[in-house]
Amino acid sequence: MKKIALVCSGLIFSSVANASALYFYEVGTESAGLANAGQAALAQDASTIASNPAGMTRLPDHMFTGGLQTIGGNIDYQLDNSNLKSPGNVMDLTPSASGFYSQKITDDLYAGIGLYGNFGLGIDYGNWAGSNVIKKSNLLAMTLSPSLAYKLNDRLSLGASVNANYGIFSLTRDVNGEDDKQKDHDWAMSYRLGLLMQLTDQTRAGITWNSKTDYDFAIDETAHLPQGDYNLPLTASIKAPQQLMFSLVHDIDKQWSVMGDLGWQDWSQFGAPNITVNGQKVDNASRMKDTWHTALGVQYRPTEQWRLNAGVAFDSTPYRSQSDTSLSLPTGDEWRFGTGANYQITPASNIGFAVEYLHMQSSRVSSPAVLSGSFDHPYLWFANVNYSYQF
Template sequence: MKKIWLKTTLAMAIGAVSTHSLGNGIAINEQSVSGMGTAFAGRASAAQDASTIFGNPAGMSKLKRSEIVGGFAVVDASVDISDSSAESSEGDMVPLASVPFGYFATPLNEDWNFGIGVYVPFGLISDYEKGFGGRYKGQYSKVQVITLQPTLSYKINDRVAVGFGPTINKIDGKLTSKLDNSALFGSGDSEVNIKGDDVAVGFNAGVLVDITDQLAWGLTYHSKVDYTLEGRTKFKNGNGPVFSNLNGEYDATLDFTTPESVDTSITYKLDDKWTLYGGATFTRWSRLEEIVVENDGTPGVLGLQPIAEVSEELKWKDTWSYAIGASYQLNPQWVLRTGFALDPSPAANDNRTVRIPVGNRKVFSLGAGWSPNDDMTIDVAYSYLREDEAKVNQAGRSLAPGVEVAPGYSASYRNSAHGLGAQVTYRF
């Protein structure tokens, strides 16, 4: 009985920025604005600047001078909720969010390059209004992940390079959800508030091959990262008389693994003006099968220990996403970019949650780079994201027969987002 009534999705907030970034699930794609302009097509093969530290560590071998890259993307999401089973189901539950990043890369000699990057690999934030009808399934979710990646690349010969970098990942976050006291002869809602954090290590590795003078192929592997989040679960009672002895904070532990991914792409220089890009990314979302939060020292209620263990069944599926893009060198100072991406949702209608109500995505991007001189480039990009309709249908949960403390919720979500990014590269 200890898992019956208090289920919530702590791992669904692993990340840092927005449910509606340019990556699906909890993935964040905004690690480069020069890449954003082509919808990240060619990310593993283009090596346009030091942001290749994330896109493909081997790409640093293409950089002949030291570079500093800094930038950010802003995501403005819109959420339209319809066919709701509750009276109060307002949309726009994703606030305006920004995604910063920064990189430094420098040649060590003719064969070796060193670099270091700071970026966000995963992300989520959702914030519903207080009276949201699905608040018993999730009301507020925000977790931040920041990754530091020192990196080396090695040029094996004139056509083949490899790169590797360990990743040091810091996670911390907060989730809240509600419980319905009225089922236990009280009134109002109780609140469950979960916080946790951890630091864990993974790695990125890549290979970049110049097949011909015009055609390049790249492959990047982003490893899984195993976390043990430690924090606390806080229970705050409303006006209900039954759960009053649960008030307080309890030590909490969560084991969680972010999925590995493989990104492969090609870059083809058609002529002095046009360059074409294409890519595919596999993400092993099936690692997110079940989440269990263990709480220590919780008292019993009605002979039960209802918050000794908090669990959620996810059953996400692996996905393949695809992107194509092109750039046009207008003149020595200006390059124009465009791209289109398809990114399927890892969650199906029978296991989608209100914390991440995402559907299959289509993304269209435009971008430009301006180089006033050989030492500086300013990149800008705009992306529009549109999702297919996504249905949420979460069942109610009971403490005992006839005592439903987490009513069910169902609704249809139609999501879209505008993304705008800017980046500055300085070479010396």
């Protein structure tokens, strides 16, 4: 009984793992073309609300930024037992959208609001050996982020956001030969504090702190397994740890800028997602360690109308060993490569596009043994368009 419970809990959570293993920095805006390098200091449009709200003090009196994004890729899981049918690539195309508005209230005070999704994936296991446990799952999450920024002086600004995060989790499995779909939703609060410093006329720095975020989705259903029917109340607790981000942007001249990041995420303290089965927690915290983020980007402005972006970023794995990972978090070291361009349509409006490729380190799952296998060379890609208007 305990073994079957572990099997189910691992599979239930694996469907949303790639959204929570590391933060998605991508929110469908121009910065994806930089692999999000300089995110806490760039502040080129209203999407700075999601990366450093203090950046609003660099924006025009009124500004709107919106974006559309598609996420795809290949997350292929192959079971070690060749007698069982493996799910193969479980990744579905996942669309997302974002919108941000910033407004100058006084000479020193700015207010804004953002609505965006940087958390969620669609997963389709299809007809496989574990269809009676899971076939499909979707996690859709949006964040509403009211924000304030205050300019202390010409070189120093502070910002803060209160984030209301709403998530919907659905699970479909085979019950007596028919698809059975369960749904749950949850609200989770989080907070963001930002500092923006103009170090010199050409160099600025940004620091952002994001608090942890806790989602709890309860699925209460009977799983029909070859060993018999079991009532397994499952609660998937999806948690993203607190993080710190430090960014620098340096304008070499009117045409060239370089930027970089150094970030930290508190995975060792926060641990793996907690999964509760019949009131007993399955805790994988001992597998986890803190993660580090670095990024470098370059922006080239050949004319007054064009901005060309390119960047690369690295996030370290939250696992101590890639040979002992969990079905609940199939991830590893991550490399991001981004490029894009932005065109100034009029003095008040611009449009852009960006693409990004995320390569994820392979990993092996050894427990539970009945579902041991590997995620070999998984990857994701992001494609988005964005539009900004100032008035």
